[in-house]
Structure formats: structure tokens, C-alpha cells
Amino acid sequence: MANERVGNSDDLIQKLVAKLKPRDSLSADEVAALRNSVSEVRDYSARKTMVRAGDPLSSSMLLVDGFVARYKDLANGQRQIMEIHVPGDFVDLHGLLLKRLEHNVGALTSVRIALFPHSELKRITETEAHLSRMLWFSTLVDASIQRETIVSVGRRDALARIAHLLCELFVRLQVIGLADEDGFALPLTQSDLSEATGLTSVHVNRMLKTLRDESLLTFRNARVTVHDFERLKRVAEFSDDYLYLERRER
Amino acid sequence: MANERVGNSDDLIQKLVAKLKPRDSLSADEVAALRNSVSEVRDYSARKTMVRAGDPLSSSMLLVDGFVARYKDLANGQRQIMEIHVPGDFVDLHGLLLKRLEHNVGALTSVRIALFPHSELKRITETEAHLSRMLWFSTLVDASIQRETIVSVGRRDALARIAHLLCELFVRLQVIGLADEDGFALPLTQSDLSEATGLTSVHVNRMLKTLRDESLLTFRNARVTVHDFERLKRVAEFSDDYLYLERRER
DNA sequence: CGGACTGTTGAGAAATTTCAATGTTGGTGG
DNA sequence: CCACCAACATTGAAATTTCTCAACAGTCCG
Numbered sequence: 001m002a003n004e005r006v007g008n009s010d011d012l013i014q015k016l017v018a019k020l021k022p023r024d025s026l027s028a029d030e031v032a033a034l035r036n037s038v039s040e041v042r043d044y045s046a047r048k049t050m051v052r053a054g055d056p057l058s059s060s061m062l063l064v065d066g067f068v069a070r071y072k073d074l075a076n077g078q079r080q081i082m083e084i085h086v087p088g089d090f091v092d093l094h095g096l097l098l099k100r101l102e103h104n105v106g107a108l109t110s111v112r113i114a115l116f117p118h119s120e121l122k123r124i125t126e127t128e129a130h131l132s133r134m135l136w137f138s139t140l141v142d143a144s145i146q147r148e149t150i151v152s153v154g155r156r157d158a159l160a161r162i163a164h165l166l167c168e169l170f171v172r173l174q175v176i177g178l179a180d181e182d183g184f185a186l187p188l189t190q191s192d193l194s195e196a197t198g199l200t201s202v203h204v205n206r207m208l209k210t211l212r213d214e215s216l217l218t219f220r221n222a223r224v225t226v227h228d229f230e231r232l233k234r235v236a237e238f239s240d241d242y243l244y245l246e247r248r249e250r
Numbered sequence: 251m252a253n254e255r256v257g258n259s260d261d262l263i264q265k266l267v268a269k270l271k272p273r274d275s276l277s278a279d280e281v282a283a284l285r286n287s288v289s290e291v292r293d294y295s296a297r298k299t300m301v302r303a304g305d306p307l308s309s310s311m312l313l314v315d316g317f318v319a320r321y322k323d324l325a326n327g328q329r330q331i332m333e334i335h336v337p338g339d340f341v342d343l344h345g346l347l348l349k350r351l352e353h354n355v356g357a358l359t360s361v362r363i364a365l366f367p368h369s370e371l372k373r374i375t376e377t378e379a380h381l382s383r384m385l386w387f388s389t390l391v392d393a394s395i396q397r398e399t400i401v402s403v404g405r406r407d408a409l410a411r412i413a414h415l416l417c418e419l420f421v422r423l424q425v426i427g428l429a430d431e432d433g434f435a436l437p438l439t440q441s442d443l444s445e446a447t448g449l450t451s452v453h454v455n456r457m458l459k460t461l462r463d464e465s466l467l468t469f470r471n472a473r474v475t476v477h478d479f480e481r482l483k484r485v486a487e488f489s490d491d492y493l494y495l496e497r498r499e500r
Numbered sequence: 501c502g503g504a505c506t507g508t509t510g511a512g513a514a515a516t517t518t519c520a521a522t523g524t525t526g527g528t529g530g
Numbered sequence: 531c532c533a534c535c536a537a538c539a540t541t542g543a544a545a546t547t548t549c550t551c552a553a554c555a556g557t558c559c560g
Contacts, residue, residue, distance in 0.1 A: 054491070072401050075487055080404045082397045094394075097387045102394055102492040126379045133375055136386045137347045143393035144344075144352055147332045150396060151322050154330045154403040154448030158516070189538065198404030200517055205540060237325055241304070242352040408548070439506065450549055455508060507556070517546070524539070530532090 012038055012064050012114040015088030015176045020134055022175075024248055030131045037120035038062075044107040050091070051105040057095040059117045063087050066111030067188060071195065072103045081196040083146055084108070084169065084188075088176045093139055096121050109187045144242045153198040156237070159207050161197045163236035166217060166224055171240050183217075183225040190219075262288055262314050262364040265338030265426045270384055272425075274498055280381045287370035288312075294357040300341070301355040307345040309367045313337050316361030317438060321445065322353045331446040333396055334358070334419065334438075338426045343389055346371050359437045387494075394492045403448040406487070409457050411447045413486035416467060416474055421490050433467075433475040440469075 013034050020026050044050055068085040082103060085091045095101050096118055125132045152161045173179040194201040211217050216232045218225045226232060263284050270276050294300055318335040332353060335341045345351050346368055375382045402411045419436065423429035444451040461467050466482045468475045476482060
């Protein structure tokens with residue numbers, strides 16, 4: 001599964017288009033402009049650092065397959081994951097304007113990405129006002145997801161925090177067709193969840209047991225099975241408003 | 251101090267320009283384009299809600315004077331502040347593309363804002379590629395600040411969280427000339443700080459006492475006096491990298 | 501002067517972490 | 531195919547941090 005040529009770029013941006021289309025109209029030309037901007041496809045193995053904080057950046061990565069995290073490491077060795085990315089997400093589009101990132105980006109699983117050179121993206125910002133706004137929009141949805149994480153980590157108790165994160169992933173994976181009725185594949189460890197929720201892995205383990213005992217959801221064998229989504233949403237105080245999934249016209 | 255005509259718009263965007271100029275070149279035309287986009291100046295009194303979550307938005311607000319918070323309220327009455335804004339910040343520029351916000355925006359103090367109609371801003375995104383990128387950039391800095399808050403709230407203990415928030419405000423206020431050598435005016439309550447740090451106001455009070463006892467800083471009479479910034483930064487593990495203050499060329 | 505909000509302090513309760521031990525699983529080399 | 535290893539998951543008990551509840555002091559404003 002080595003790197004391959006940019007043959008079926010069609011597939012590469014399919015999940016991105018699946019996310020953008022329902023929210024705003026996207027012309028065939030715009031889809032083509034995106035597709036033509038991919039310079040390279042790259043694979044990373046699980047646990048690989050993809051972008052290190054501070055590195056100068058000259059391209060941005062669209063996640064095609066796998067799970068990616070943005071995270072920071074603290075002096076005492078603790079790690080905080082700020083956002084978990086799913087296929088169809090740009091993982092470091094922020095770097096287009098920031099020129100560097102203040103955080104790391106790492107593969108949680110083995111991962112495939114499509115590379116968009118900043119030169120191409122910059123050309124889009126100069127010539128394609130609408131498409132450019134859609135890219136901006138996608139960074140704003142990231143920001144919104146991150147704000148919801150502040151609420152979780154700041155105010156929700158451990159059980160609700162985990163429930164909320166899994167509700168969010170459920171919905172985000174549904175949008176790109178990677179979830180089914182009753183759950184989704186989630187090849188992460190409990191330690192990953194603890195880093196995303198600001199808890200210890202021991203406590204995540206206990207809370208997962210509670211969720212199981214309460215017949216809310218089961219996380220086992222890299223799969224989340226949701227037993228009662230309505231009740232789970234209530235426990236998490238989850239509403240998908242902050243994902244901005246509804247249509248907004250150009 | 252009622253609403254006034256858009257006379258000296260010069261002053262209105264001065265803090266914004268003070269923040270943008272050191273980071274990227276900004277032409278006189280661009281400054282003028284911004285200045286001419288202001289449709290109205292508006293004052294809010296302390297504790298007023300300025301934008302309610304979900305409201306359709308048709309303009310964005312530049313904070314001219316005072317402190318503003320973005321926050322969400324939870325079912326149990328708790329509140330989480332996601333970002334505290336200082337003069338020169340757009341407080342809801344995200345709404346330009348999102349069309350609504352998923353959180354509330356409220357005045358922490360009495361506040362003056364300049365209103366930018368979305369029609370004007372949209373014209374900028376269509377005709378002024380560079381200026382448009384600078385607006386995008388400013389939303390990305392918001393996102394970066396919010397990510398740092400995730401780290402604080404997720405991984406730092408109470409003392410470091412408060413220290414970090416106050417370090418950040420110190421630096422952000424310095425940039426716009428609202429801080430002096432040894433501190434800055436901060437007309438917020440301990441309860442505001444607790445809402446921004448995910449703590450209770452009782453615990454914030456105790457931690458402020460510790461910071462005082464350790465000769466790190468004093469927060470009294472609506473003023474933060476920093477006694478030992480270097481040591482404070484160490485306690486907070488603060489680095490201003492995430493504020494993207496350095497120059498990045500167009 | 502009286503409220504109302506804000507700040508301060510103490511004591512006990514609750515949530516979460518830490519430390520430590522043990523179980524489970526999947527992959528790898530012999 | 532099996533034994534073994536490393537990573538991951540699970541559980542208990544004690545320690546720690548933070549919260550809750552409650553009382554009281556200070557300050558500002560009308």
C-alpha cells in the first residue's frame with residue numbers, strides 16, 4: 001500500500017464533496033478545480049507524526065482515509081487532542097494562512113491523505129471567490145467543533161464528555177457514509193479517547209463500562225455500537241447545531 | 251455615550267489595524283476599504299447579550315472598546331466562556347460564512363462595537379483577495395486561541411489555567427497598546443474568570459490568592475498587576491506562539 | 501442606609517487521578 | 531501451530547484536586 005500516482009483523484013475528494021455539497025452548491029468547475037489541485041497522495045502508518053508544531057508548511061492535507069488528531073504535548077508528558085479528524089476533513093488547512101501550525105498533527109490509525117500545494121490553494125483564493133469561501137467555511141466548522149470541545153472539557157462530567165465525543169463522531173461519520181444505523185468503526189484506543197477528553201485512560205475505561213452498563217453504547221473491538229442514541233444524546237447534552245450541516249445558500 | 255454617526259471611523263478600526271499591520275502588509279486602500287465598510291457604531295451595556303445562538307446574522311461586529319465573551323450555557327445553568335475578546339477583535343466574523351452562530355456573544359463590560367454589514371464584507375471577499383485572506387486569517391487566530399483553551403481546560407491544573415489566561419490577555423492587550431509594563435486593566439469578576447477556565451468562582455478566588463501569595467500577580471480593583479512575568483509564564487507553561495504575532499509576508 | 505453583587509474563608513463531599521496489579525488480545529518469530 | 535511479547539483493557543484502593551454549601555465581609559450605587 002505504498003504511495004500511488006494521482007490516478008483516481010475522483011475518490012480522493014469524494015468525502016470532501018459529500019460534506020460540502022449538502023451545505024452549499026458546488027459547481028462542476030469548482031469540484032474540478034479542487035481535484036486538479038491535488039499534487040500527491042501519501043500514506044502514513046499509525047502513530048506517525050504528520051506535521052510538527054512550528055514546521056514551515058507549503059501544502060495542506062486532505063484526509064482521505066483513517067483518523068487523524070491535532071494535539072499538543074505538555075511538559076509533564078501529558079497530551080491534549082484538540083480535534084479528531086475524519087475522512088473528507090482538511091487536517092491542516094489552517095496552515096495555508098498561518099504558514100506554520102502551533103500544534104502537531106498525527107495519524108491515529110494508518111492514514112491516506114491527498115496533498116494540496118499552497119501555491120494551488122492560493123491561486124484558488126485569488127480566482128475562485130466562492131470556492132475560497134467554502135474553504136474558509138470548513139476552517140470555521142473546525143473552530144466550531146473546537147469550541148464545543150472547550151465546553152465538554154470545561155463543564156461536562158466525564159461520562160457526558162465521552163458520550164458527547166462519540167455522538168459527534170457518529171454524526172460526522174454518518175455525513176460521509178462511514179457509519180451505519182447502529183454504530184461505526186473506531187479503531188482508537190481508550191488512551192486516545194482520554195487524550196481527546198482531558199481524562200485519564202483509567203477513568204475513560206470506567207466511564208465506558210458505565211455507558212455499557214446503562215445500555216447506552218458499547219465500544220469494543222474498534223467499533224462503537226450505539227444502543228440508544230436518543231438517550232445518549234441526552235446524557236451528553238448533544239445537539240448537532242454546531243456542525244453546521246444544514247444548507248446555506250451562496 | 252449614546253450611539254453616534256460613523257464620523258471618526260479612523261479610531262474605530264485603529265486597534266484592528268494595529269494588530270494586522272505587524273503581521274502582514276496592509277495597503278492604504280485596504281485600510282480604507284475596511285473603514286468604509288463600517289455602517290454603524292453601537293454601544294452595549296455590561297452583561298448585555300449581543301448575539302444569541304441561532305439568530306440569523308446580517309452583519310459582523312468589530313470590538314472597539316471593552317471586553318466581550320463568546321459563551322454557551324448548559325442545561326444545569328453552568329456557563330462556559332470559549333474566548334474573551336479584546337478591542338480590535340471581530341467578535342462574530344465567523345458568522346459571515348456560518349450565517350448564524352452556535353454560541354452566544356455577550357458584553358462582559360460596557361462595550362462599543364463597529365458594525366460591518368455582511369453585504370460589504372462579502373464584496374470584500376469577492377474583490378479583495380488579499381484583504382479577504384486577512385479576515386480569514388483573523389478567524390484562524392481565534393481558532394488557535396480556542397485550541398489553546400482546550401489544552402488549558404483539559405490538562406492544566408487550576409493555578410496554571412488562570413495564570414495562562416492572564417498571560418494571554420496581557421500579551422493580547424500589549425499588542426493593541428492597552429497594557430503597560432507591569433499589568434493591565436481587567437474589569438471582570440472572578441466569576442467571569444471561572445467561566446472562562448472551567449472552574450468555580452470559589453476555586454478561582456483561592457487560586458488568585460495563591461498567585462498573590464507567590465508574588466506572581468495581583469488581581470484587584472479591576473486591574474491585573476504582574477509581579478514576575480517570567481515565573482508566571484513558567485507556571486502557566488505559556489508561550490505566545492499560538493497568537494501568531496510575527497510577520498508573515500503576503 | 502439598604503441592597504445587591506462580589507469577594508473571602510472553612511469544612512466536608514464528590515469527582516477524578518494515581519498507583520499498582522492483573523487480565524486480555526493480536527501479532528510475530530521459531 | 532504455539533509461545534511469547536507488547537500494547538491495551540480492567541479493577542481496586544488510596545490520594546488529590548476541585549466542588550459544594552454555607553457563612554460572612556467588602557464595595558458600590560441609588
